[in-house]
Amino acid sequence: MSQELNEIVEDVPGPLPSDLPLLAVTDAVIFPGVIFPYVINDARQIKMVHNVLGGNRMMAVFLKKEDGEDGNRLFPTGTAVQVLKMFSVPDGSMGLLLQGIRRVVFKGIAGRSPWVRVRLEAVEEDKRQSLRTESYRKELLRSFDDYSSQNSWISDDLKQSIHSVTDPGQLGDLVCANLNFSVEDRQKVLEETSNSARLKTVLELIHKELKLTELSRKIQDEMNRNMEESQKEHYLREQMKVIRKELGDDDDAAVELEELRQLIAKGHLPEHVFQAAERELKRLGRMSPSSSEFTVSRTYLDWLCNMPWGASQKENTDLKRAARVLDSDHYGLEKVKERILEFLAVRKLTESSHGPILCFAGPPGVGKTSLGQSIARALGRKFIRIALGGVHDESEIRGHRRT
Structure with missing residues (x-):
C-alpha cells in the first residue's frame, strides 16, 4: 500500500445512489478527494468488486468496530468511493485503486444477498470560512512543515501537493490521510463535518505526533549518551588494567x-x-x-x-512463660526478676524494639550472664555475648569514623 496519497480530486458529479455495496474494513479510512490503494483477499469481496466494475463502479467503505457486517458493528460515518482500477497482487490477493467521493452516513442494511448493501445518506459539510478557520489552516501548514522536517520519508511532491490545496476541509483530509495516525484518529477526522472542527482535530493530532517525535528523539539521544558512557567506562577500565599490570x-x-x-x-x-x-x-x-x-x-x-541485613527473630512476649523461665533458672533475686518482667511488659505494650537498656552490675560469678541467657530463652531470642574486657574507649562501642 502506498505511503503517500498525494492526489486530490474533486467530488464526482451526479446524485449519490440510495444504497451501495458495503466494503467493511478494519485497517483503513478513506477520505473524499483522496485516491487510496487497498488490498482485499476475501473471495466474496473480490466477487462483489467484479460486479461493481460492471456497473456504476461505486461502493461504500465503512470502518468496522469489530468482526461482522451488521450495522451496529460499523462506525456511523463512512465514504462513498469509486473503484478506479482492480489488479492482481503476487500473493494471490486483489489490489484496488479507490477514489473517495464524499462522506456518507449509514442508515441501515438494504440487503444481504449476494453481498451486503447499505442504505446511505450524503453528509452535508459545513464549508463556511472564518478567521478561525484560516488561522487553523495556516497553523496546520506550519505544523506539517515542522513534522516533515523531522521525517525524511515525506517527499517533496507530497509537501507541494499539501501546500497547493486551497480548500480547508480537503487540506485536513489530505494531511490526515498521509501522516501516521491510527485508524481510530482518522475516523474521528472523517466524522467532522465542519471545516473548522476538522482542521482543529487534525492540528491536535499532528501536535501529538510532534511531541511523540520529540520524546522519541530525546530517548534516543539519552540512550546514545548512556551507550557512550558505558563504552567510555569500559575503555577506561581496560586502560586501568594495563596500567596496573605495568606497575606490577x-x-x-x-x-x-x-x-x-x-x-x-x-x-x-x-x-x-x-x-x-x-x-x-x-x-x-x-x-x-x-x-x-x-x-x-x-x-x-x-x-x-x-551485616545480617533483613535477619530478624520474632519475640515471645508471654510474661507468664518469662516468669517461669526466670524462676526455673534462678532462685531468689525477686527484685531483679520483677524489674526484668517490668522491662518485658513495657516492650510488649509499646511493640517497639527501642527502649531502655538493662544493666546488670556486680562482681564476677553473681549471675549477670546467666540472667541474660534466661531473658533470651524467655523471649525465644538468640543469646549473643560480647566480652568488653580491656575496652576503655566508648567509641569502640558507639562507633567512630573509618580508619
Missing part, C-alpha cells in the same frame, strides 16, 4: 572487586545501603591496591556485606 599490580585486586560485587548483589541490602555500597565499590575500583585507603575501603565493604 597483579589481578588479585580485580578478583577482590568481583567478589565484593557479588557479595553486594547477594547481600539483601536495603536500597540506601545498596547505593552506598555501590558508590564505595566504584571508589575502590579507582584506587591502587597499594594505597592505604584501599584497605580501609575494602574492610568497610566487608563489614557492610557481613
Whole structure:
C-alpha cells in the first residue's frame, strides 16, 4: 500500500445512489478527494468488486468496530468511493485503486444477498470560512512543515501537493490521510463535518505526533549518551588494567572487586545501603591496591556485606512463660526478676524494639550472664555475648569514623 496519497480530486458529479455495496474494513479510512490503494483477499469481496466494475463502479467503505457486517458493528460515518482500477497482487490477493467521493452516513442494511448493501445518506459539510478557520489552516501548514522536517520519508511532491490545496476541509483530509495516525484518529477526522472542527482535530493530532517525535528523539539521544558512557567506562577500565599490570599490580585486586560485587548483589541490602555500597565499590575500583585507603575501603565493604541485613527473630512476649523461665533458672533475686518482667511488659505494650537498656552490675560469678541467657530463652531470642574486657574507649562501642 502506498505511503503517500498525494492526489486530490474533486467530488464526482451526479446524485449519490440510495444504497451501495458495503466494503467493511478494519485497517483503513478513506477520505473524499483522496485516491487510496487497498488490498482485499476475501473471495466474496473480490466477487462483489467484479460486479461493481460492471456497473456504476461505486461502493461504500465503512470502518468496522469489530468482526461482522451488521450495522451496529460499523462506525456511523463512512465514504462513498469509486473503484478506479482492480489488479492482481503476487500473493494471490486483489489490489484496488479507490477514489473517495464524499462522506456518507449509514442508515441501515438494504440487503444481504449476494453481498451486503447499505442504505446511505450524503453528509452535508459545513464549508463556511472564518478567521478561525484560516488561522487553523495556516497553523496546520506550519505544523506539517515542522513534522516533515523531522521525517525524511515525506517527499517533496507530497509537501507541494499539501501546500497547493486551497480548500480547508480537503487540506485536513489530505494531511490526515498521509501522516501516521491510527485508524481510530482518522475516523474521528472523517466524522467532522465542519471545516473548522476538522482542521482543529487534525492540528491536535499532528501536535501529538510532534511531541511523540520529540520524546522519541530525546530517548534516543539519552540512550546514545548512556551507550557512550558505558563504552567510555569500559575503555577506561581496560586502560586501568594495563596500567596496573605495568606497575606490577597483579589481578588479585580485580578478583577482590568481583567478589565484593557479588557479595553486594547477594547481600539483601536495603536500597540506601545498596547505593552506598555501590558508590564505595566504584571508589575502590579507582584506587591502587597499594594505597592505604584501599584497605580501609575494602574492610568497610566487608563489614557492610557481613551485616545480617533483613535477619530478624520474632519475640515471645508471654510474661507468664518469662516468669517461669526466670524462676526455673534462678532462685531468689525477686527484685531483679520483677524489674526484668517490668522491662518485658513495657516492650510488649509499646511493640517497639527501642527502649531502655538493662544493666546488670556486680562482681564476677553473681549471675549477670546467666540472667541474660534466661531473658533470651524467655523471649525465644538468640543469646549473643560480647566480652568488653580491656575496652576503655566508648567509641569502640558507639562507633567512630573509618580508619
